[in-house]
Amino acid sequence: MTFALGSVPERLAGNHFELDEEESHIAVNQELAKQTNAGELLERVCPAHVYARNADGTISVEYAACLECGTCLAVAPVGVLSWHYPRGGFGVAFREG
Numbered sequence: 001m002t003f004a005l006g007s008v009p010e011r012l013a014g015n016h017f018e019l020d021e022e023e024s025h026i027a028v029n030q031e032l033a034k035q036t037n038a039g040e041l042l043e044r045v046c047p048a049h050v051y052a053r054n055a056d057g058t059i060s061v062e063y064a065a066c067l068e069c070g071t072c073l074a075v076a077p078v079g080v081l082s083w084h085y086p087r088g089g090f091g092v093a094f095r096e097g
Contacts, residue, residue, distance in 0.1 A: 024063045026050070026072075027082040033059050036077040045075050 033039055039059045042051035048067045052060045073083055 023087060024061065025084050025086045026061050026063045026066065028059045028061060029080055029082070030058050032077070033080050036080060038076055038080045041075055042072055045071050047071065 034057045039051065039053035039057070042059065043049075043053060047069065048065045050062050050066050051072070052062070054060055068085060070083075072081060
């Protein structure tokens with residue numbers, strides 16, 4: 001079996017996200033994030049562009065787009081993120097690959 005690779009956005013478009021509107025699986029300690037300048041780092045490394053720095057130095061999280069890859073956890077300073085997998089039945093469902 002062979003797969004057509006395509007661009008990353010084309011491949012990601014094949015995924016399905018079941019949004020948990022009641023509970024985000026990502027929380028940011030905003031004060032610690034400001035102290036460590038974690039926002040810039042999270043913006044750079046997240047393949048789904050879940051994190052964005054705001055003008056006031058806080059970090060916005062678009063958790064609905066999270067690929068649950070854990071890259072943010074690997075690079076964020078300790079204590080900046082509180083992250084857990086979404087509740088059962090929610091999150092990303094990979095259709096290919």
